[in-house]
Amino acid sequence: MKLFAGTPGWTTSADVIIIGSGVAGLTTALNARASKLSVLLVTKAKIDAGSTKWAQGGIAAALGPGDTPEQHKSDTLIAGAGLCDLDAVNVLVTEGPEAVRKLIAHGAVFDKAESGEIALTREGGHHRNRILHAGGDATGAEVSRALLAAVQNDPGIEVIEHALVIDALTAVDGSVCGVTLHVIGEGSRDGVGRALARAVVIATGGLGQVYSQTTNPPVSTGDGVALALRAGADVADVEFIQFHPTVLWSDTARGGQQPLISEAVRGEGAILLNHKGEKFMQGKHPQADLAPRDIVAKEIFTQMRESNLGHVWLDATAIADFSERFPTIYASCLAHGIDPQKQLIPVSPASHYASGGVLVDLNGQSSVAGLYVCGESACTGAHGANRLASNSLLEGLVFGARIAEHIATHLAPQKEPARDPSEPTLLLDPAIRIPLQLAMSEGAGVMRSEKSLQTTLQTLTQLGTHASHTPDVAAWEASNLFFLAQAIVQSALERKETRGSHWRSDFPALSEDWQLRIIQKLNRDGSWNTRTEAVAP
Ligand code: SIN
Numbered sequence: 279m280k281l282f283a284g285t286p287g288w289t290t291s292a293d294v295i296i297i298g299s300g301v302a303g304l305t306t307a308l309n310a311r312a313s314k315l316s317v318l319l320v321t322k323a324k325i326d327a328g329s330t331k332w333a334q335g336g337i338a339a340a341l342g343p344g345d346t347p348e349q350h351k352s353d354t355l356i357a358g359a360g361l362c363d364l365d366a367v368n369v370l371v372t373e374g375p376e377a378v379r380k381l382i383a384h385g386a387v388f389d390k391a392e393s394g395e396i397a398l399t400r401e402g403g404h405h406r407n408r409i410l411h412a413g414g415d416a417t418g419a420e421v422s423r424a425l426l427a428a429v430q431n432d433p434g435i436e437v438i439e440h441a442l443v444i445d446a447l448t449a450v451d452g453s454v455c456g457v458t459l460h461v462i463g464e465g466s467r468d469g470v471g472r473a474l475a476r477a478v479v480i481a482t483g484g485l486g487q488v489y490s491q492t493t494n495p496p497v498s499t500g501d502g503v504a505l506a507l508r509a510g511a512d513v514a515d516v517e518f519i520q521f522h523p524t525v526l527w528s529d530t531a532r533g534g535q536q537p538l539i540s541e542a543v544r545g546e547g548a549i550l551l552n553h554k555g556e557k558f559m560q561g562k563h564p565q566a567d568l569a570p571r572d573i574v575a576k577e578i579f580t581q582m583r584e585s586n587l588g589h590v591w592l593d594a595t596a597i598a599d600f601s602e603r604f605p606t607i608y609a610s611c612l613a614h615g616i617d618p619q620k621q622l623i624p625v626s627p628a629s630h631y632a633s634g635g636v637l638v639d640l641n642g643q644s645s646v647a648g649l650y651v652c653g654e655s656a657c658t659g660a661h662g663a664n665r666l667a668s669n670s671l672l673e674g675l676v677f678g679a680r681i682a683e684h685i686a687t688h689l690a691p692q693k694e695p696a697r698d699p700s701e702p703t704l705l706l707d708p709a710i711r712i713p714l715q716l717a718m719s720e721g722a723g724v725m726r727s728e729k730s731l732q733t734t735l736q737t738l739t740q741l742g743t744h745a746s747h748t749p750d751v752a753a754w755e756a757s758n759l760f761f762l763a764q765a766i767v768q769s770a771l772e773r774k775e776t777r778g779s780h781w782r783s784d785f786p787a788l789s790e791d792w793q794l795r796i797i798q799k800l801n802r803d804g805s806w807n808t809r810t811e812a813v814a815p
Contacts, residue, residue, distance in 0.1 A: 279704060279803070280508060280703050281508070281749070281758075283470055283703075283749045284749060287469055290467070290472075290473050291456075292473070293310070293475060293689070295473050295477075295479065296479045297320050297505075299326070299327075299481075300330035300483050300654075301421055301671050301678070302654070302673075304422075304426065304678075305675050306679075307319050308425065308429060309681075313685075313686030316434055318438065318473055318475065320438045320473070321437065322440070322441065322482075324439055324440075325426060326422055326426060330422045333421070333670070334417060334542065334607070335540045335542045335668050336671070337381075337668055337672050338401075338672055340406075341378065341410070342408055345406045347375070349406060353666055354371065356403065356570065357403040357570040358661055358665075358666070358778065359664055360788070361515065361793075362659060364814060365640060370676055373676045374672050374676055378410065378675065384424050386412065386421055387412060388420075389410075399411060401540075401568070402570055403568070404667065404668075407545075409545070411542065413606075415540050438467065440463060442501065443459045443482075443501060444460060444470070444754060446478065447472060447695035449694060450696045455474060455692065455693040455694070456475050456695060457475075457478060458471070460754070462751070470749075477690065480503070480505065481655060481674070482500070482503070483653060484632055484654045485632050486630065488519075488715065488763050489629035489719045490533040491531070491534070491629065491719060500758055501758050503636055504759075504761045504762055506636040511636050511651075513634065513635060513657065513799075514635075514797045515657050515659075515663070516635065516657075517770040517772075518632075518633035518634050519766065519779060521571075521629055522575070522630035523541070523550075523575040524626075526607075526616075537614075540607060541667050543597070543604060545568065546594075547594075548594035550574070550590055550591070550625075553587055559574065571664070571667060572778050575724060579725060589624040590624075591622040591623065591625070593622050600619050631654060632654055633664060634769075635656045637797060638657065638658055641680050642680060642681035642684065647690075648690060650681045659813075662813075663780060702804065705745060706745060707745065707753065708753050708755070710744050711756045713737070713741060714738065722734050722763075726783070728784050731770050731771045735764075735767050761800065768798060773796060774792070775791075777789075794812055795813050
């Protein structure tokens with residue numbers, strides 16, 4: 279299965295193509311250059327437009343006095359609710375501190391305490407202060423700045439901006455040997471072309487735009503995961519969509535990207551209140567307001583249903599230096615007429631992070647030879663059923679380095695793409711995007727049931743009949759969202775239990791029978807295969 283697109287009119291090549299310019303893509307690129315590989319970095323908008331720069335809270339790493347990778351591992355496993363891959367978590371927490379030190383060596387500057395040491399804060403699910411942050415609540419922007427400066431200084435990395443990668447190119451032996459892409463550029467690289475490489479790395483970040491309200495920017499349409507699906511790769515754990523408990527609620531918000539109110543605000547002492555002014559997280563979990571975020575999101579959702587209001591409140595008035603510690607959030611609140619130093623902040627959950635994605639091994643290899651996946655697009659198993667706060671930037675740093683190392687030491691020869699004129703194609707009308715997002719939020723959002731998911735699936739089936747004959751970015755994005763929505767709903771229907779960020783009102787308890795990973799594969803004709811694999815508890 280491929281997206282309907284024009285015939286490529288130009289060709290370029292490099293040793294490695296990296297799709298995406300967030301922390302995962304940039305880290306992979308820099309590490310590939312350390313092995314002297316030529317790199318083509320392709321990014322859909324401007325190079326700094328992805329999710330990384332929006333990350334507020336920070337990077338979790340066991341760097342503080344008394345902290346250890348073992349304790350970080352324990353918190354990660356608890357958040358992951360029994361479905362983490364132990365080897366992936368071990369890699370994450372043990373290689374994490376060194377990966378952060380390397381980032382600092384690349385020039386990233388983190389906030390310091392009065393002692394001069396790096397200041398560490400706490401977020402939901404962590405039993406220790408282990409979150410590094412920069413510019414108060416602008417950690418992603420600083421990480422992005424430092425990595426981008428290094429990438430832009432390296433003549434061995436060619437960057438193509440405003441380029442949507444469409445599909446994988448496959449050699450006769452079935453391995454991926456490049457991609458087709460559409461460049462909204464000027465000159466010879468305009469329109470659809472092909473880029474050939476000895477390895478392709480997907481690092482396209484999240485798929486939050488599958489939902490109508492999300493913390494993700496408009497570019498987060500999961501293009502890389504959808505490409506991997508069409509290339510025949512396995513995806514796993516896609517039902518585990520994490521809803522961030524606190525985005526800034528506004529009665530005029532109509533959907534799209536919502537301003538995040540970092541968990542670090544609660545880490546610094548803010549408290550959630552219901553419409554009666556009660557501290558409703560007290561007694562619900564030993565960590566109360568700092569419980570893992572699935573637990574907090576569910577409680578907020580329950581409170582909202584009980585009160586019939588679209589939000590609960592966050593009381594941050596006790597944080598004396600709010601405007602200095604959280605300048606981005608302070609500005610967002612002020613723009614909405616709220617002074618968080620004096621007033622309560624209305625907050626509600628929104629889709630935030632895909633804990634699953636393209637199933638990969640510890641070197642980021644997917645089930646299709648030549649295709650690697652890094653960061654939020656991947657399912658390493660490190661997040662299980664619910665990612666621990668601030669483990670995502672860390673995952674990009676750690677696994678980006680591993681992928682580059684693996685590519686460099688297992689470099690395949692460049693292969694010729696095979697032609698297959700009989701390959702079925704699909705292209706959907708961009709007008710399906712909004713009804714798809716609304717259907718997903720309504721039926722496959724924070725809380726799901728057999729009934730709501732079946733209704734959503736019916737809507738998707740109907741939307742899938744709205745073909746388009748005009749290949750353009752809007753149609754390719756809408757088609758990608760369609761494949762991803764199908765995968766999420768199918769997996770959510772399959773998992774008949776409540777675990778981590780998958781909440782089924784008709785199966786409200788965790789079940790030992792579902793100590794399983796659900797793996798899906800898209801067939802050439804658009805049908806799906808689903809299988810399960812046991813996960814060691
Ligand atoms: C936050 O700052 O609350 C988000 C951090 C994360 O998603 O890891």
